[in-house]
Amino acid sequence: MKCFLLFCLVGTSLALNKVQLGGLKKLLKNLDSGVFPTCQLVLFSEMVDYDTAEKNCQNFDIGMGDAQKGHLATVNDDGKNSDLKLLLQMAYPYKGKSQKWAADHWVWAGLRKTKNNDGSKKSKKYNAEDWSWAADGSSPKEFHKWMKHQPDQRTDKKNGVKYLQNQMRINHQGIWDDTFKYKTHPYACDYQGKYIISASSETWSQAKASCEAAGLELAKVRSDAEVKEIIKSADYFLGSKADGLKLWDKENWIWLGGTDEEEEGEWKWVDGSPIEYYKNMNWRNPNPDNAEYIKNQAQHYLAISRDGQFDDSFDHRSRHRAFACQCPGT
Known part of the structure; x- marks a missing residue:
């Protein structure tokens, strides 16, 4: 079924300024699943x-x-x-x-x-x-x-x-x-959901900036229910997961707004709040491992797979992925 779904506009403030409108268009421009959402x-x-x-x-x-x-x-x-x-x-x-x-x-x-x-x-x-x-x-x-x-x-x-x-x-x-x-x-x-998922392929830092440009923030996943919601959202907005997709293919991963860059092992969301769901996350074994093998960069940035597994990863040009933004007030 070919359809377009525009992801979430700012939920609590209905009017976007020109800069945010441009940011939203950028988030949505590469969606080819046929689905375009707003908040x-x-x-x-x-x-x-x-x-x-x-x-x-x-x-x-x-x-x-x-x-x-x-x-x-x-x-x-x-x-x-x-x-x-x-x-x-x-x-x-x-x-x-x-x-x-x-x-x-x-x-x-x-x-x-x-x-x-x-x-x-x-x-x-x-x-x-x-x-x-x-x-x-x-x-x-x-x-x-x-x-x-x-x-x-x-x-x-x-x-x-x-x-x-x-x-x-x-x-x-x-x-x-x-x-x-x-x-x-x-x-x-x-639309009653929390997330706008962009098909644009970006690094974690680029994804964070892109969400903010649209008046949103890089997404939080705080419970098993939200894991299910973001996977379902990805199936709608990015299209069904391709057959034969391998675990570490970039198409299998979506950036989230979690990082332990400030202090190793202390995971926080981009708004500074602690990730209380950390211990219950389905981490991909043996992650989070904070491996350092790409130009001495550590794995400080959170991603989720299309199957609901979590990984710590690099903010590096070799790690371009789709990403999820969060609707305000959710």
């Missing part, structure tokens, strides 16, 4: 109808636990609306006004008309109370970006079935339109 939304480039999009989002549960269902995206403020504009632009670059109705110029979101759907003239008159977000059932009273004269609630017949324009989609300009559920578009889901 709030995930956009899949797979072109599907509305019902399929909704079902796929219900099965997308990173950060939520298996007992909870996901949802098509709730876009109820300018920050999330800007997220979707960015994601859609990265998945399907804007081709100009002549293509404004093209399927890849729109993305499904979670707003749909749930009341007064008889197709009558009276029911076509816009009332925010008739529309609700999939996640919580709230209506778009405080925030909306409807195109001029929309929603217009047209009707259509396809294969003998009557359809109403009861579903909402968003374009590259962040403008909303109502349309038919049989249309096919990329789709966006709410």
Whole structure:
């Protein structure tokens, strides 16, 4: 399944400045798994109808636990609306006004008309109370970006079935339109996870700087549950682990924000907090060994494998790897 997922924008502060926006684009530019996330939304480039999009989002549960269902995206403020504009632009670059109705110029979101759907003239008159977000059932009273004269609630017949324009989609300009559920578009889901994983191949120091440039920090993994989450996130955002991948292949490892550079054996996260999970980590035997065999550099930097094993490694040009950034507040 080919899809694009944009990883996490800054969660507690919805608006990124220009420098952070550039940093986020850099994090995401080499993703070829078809998945692009932000810290709030995930956009899949797979072109599907509305019902399929909704079902796929219900099965997308990173950060939520298996007992909870996901949802098509709730876009109820300018920050999330800007997220979707960015994601859609990265998945399907804007081709100009002549293509404004093209399927890849729109993305499904979670707003749909749930009341007064008889197709009558009276029911076509816009009332925010008739529309609700999939996640919580709230209506778009405080925030909306409807195109001029929309929603217009047209009707259509396809294969003998009557359809109403009861579903909402968003374009590259962040403008909303109502349309038919049989249309096919990329789709966006709410994201409840902690991590943005970049496919860019960088040293540990470069990865740390790249996360910070996007307003994030190199990631923490503090429990068995977070090990499972980051592995699952990697499968989504980097693509499934390749068959035949060897243990020490660079594609098998992801940089995390742990280091004992300040004092050997005293592992801390990049924010200075101690790594309390240290003793429970599934260290790759005999690691951490702090080996010194590359230009007298010691192994002071933390990485995790696609199988959940931990290793201490070098911050050296021979150690270029994907890396995980952490969403604020998680």
